[in-house]
Amino acid sequence: xxxxxxDITVAVLKGGPDSEHEVSLAxxxxxxxxxxxxxxxxxVERLVDRPSVGDLQELGADVIxxxxxxxxxxxxxxxxxxxxxxxxxxxCGSRAAATGMNxxxxxxxxxxxxxxxPDWQLVESxxxxxxxxxxxxxxxxxxxxxGVRLCHDERQATLATEELRDSGRSVMRESLIRGRELTxxxxxxxxxxxxxxxxxGHFYDYHAKYVSEETEYLLRPSLPQxxxxxxxxxxxRLWRELGARDVGRIDFLFDGTDCWVLEINTMPGxxxxxxxxxxxxxxxxxxxxxxxxxxxxxxDRAGDHSTGLAGGAPLNGIGASRP
Numbered sequence: 001x002x003x004x005x006x007d008i009t010v011a012v013l014k015g016g017p018d019s020e021h022e023v024s025l026a027x028x029x030x031x032x033x034x035x036x037x038x039x040x041x042x043x044v045e046r047l048v049d050r051p052s053v054g055d056l057q058e059l060g061a062d063v064i065x066x067x068x069x070x071x072x073x074x075x076x077x078x079x080x081x082x083x084x085x086x087x088x089x090x091x092c093g094s095r096a097a098a099t100g101m102n103x104x105x106x107x108x109x110x111x112x113x114x115x116x117x118p119d120w121q122l123v124e125s126x127x128x129x130x131x132x133x134x135x136x137x138x139x140x141x142x143x144x145x146x147g148v149r150l151c152h153d154e155r156q157a158t159l160a161t162e163e164l165r166d167s168g169r170s171v172m173r174e175s176l177i178r179g180r181e182l183t184x185x186x187x188x189x190x191x192x193x194x195x196x197x198x199x200x201g202h203f204y205d206y207h208a209k210y211v212s213e214e215t216e217y218l219l220r221p222s223l224p225q226x227x228x229x230x231x232x233x234x235x236x237r238l239w240r241e242l243g244a245r246d247v248g249r250i251d252f253l254f255d256g257t258d259c260w261v262l263e264i265n266t267m268p269g270x271x272x273x274x275x276x277x278x279x280x281x282x283x284x285x286x287x288x289x290x291x292x293x294x295x296x297x298x299x300d301r302a303g304d305h306s307t308g309l310a311g312g313a314p315l316n317g318i319g320a321s322r323p
Contacts, residue, residue: 011045016078048068063089064298096242132154133156137171186236
């Protein structure tokens with residue numbers, strides 16, 4: 001992945017139609033700025049909604065870096081169009097993206113792989129409840145803690161469920177695990193240092209992620225050696241089980257005994273508060289190095305680097321975080 005400097009056009013996509021539009025704008029801006037620090041790249045920054053295959057091809061890009069968050073931009077539909085465009089792109093393919101965005105599918109993958117994850121159920125209209133309160137009610141396919149409710153009793157759980165259903169979302173009910181919030185970033189096959197998140201509120205919600213200055217981030221927190229090893233092993237096992245690639249982040253809760261996987265983010269945030277860039281810096285990668293390494297991973301999949309042209313390509317809410 002040590003390519004000689006050359007004139008490579010990288011299109012950075014940001015915005016999108018999902019509820020995390022504003023987060024994507026911030027992330028995409030940071031990625032574009034970082035890539036401009038690489039002397040071999042010509043960076044094209046584009047605000048998009050739902051670009052067609054033709055729209056993507058008209059960008060004239062050698063590599064596309066889609067910094068979109070949410071069900072459409074991160075959860076498979078955009079990745080299907082990117083694959084159809086024939087242009088190499090950063091991030092998961094459509095199948096892994098769809099699985100990673102769907103919390104139910106991700107947790108099923110955890111069970112298959114023997115990775116601890118809190119008990120859960122999809123909440124069907126008129127169906128029986130098998131996960132008692134206290135519990136977490138969350139949308140099946142959202143990030144940044146959008147719609148997540150920590151419910152202490154059945155009344156709160158019922159109201160939260162009805163609110164999400166009224167907005168047209170599929171709803172999941174998850175056992176409440178109380179403990180320390182941990183996250184593990186992955187770049188390529190490189191597992192980054194663990195970060196512990198300490199928010200001033202009840203959990204790491206949207207305000208704690210993007211607004212509050214009181215949220216604390218502890219790099220390489222003090223953990224029992226076996227717990228740290230478990231987190232890293234579980235993260236990499238889920239990564240490989242899903243067929244994820246390039247960059248991602250797996251969120252955990254540590255209850256004092258076990259570490260429980262909550263979810264995976266297959267296009268984590270790149271904002272000033274974001275956790276993968278934070279862990280990467282601690283591991284010796286500044287933003288330009290991090291982002292350019294992701295571009296080169298995408299180029300490597302194209303199969304032809306001699307001209308720099310894109311050859312064919314594709315191939316708990318408590319922790320439902322984006323940063």
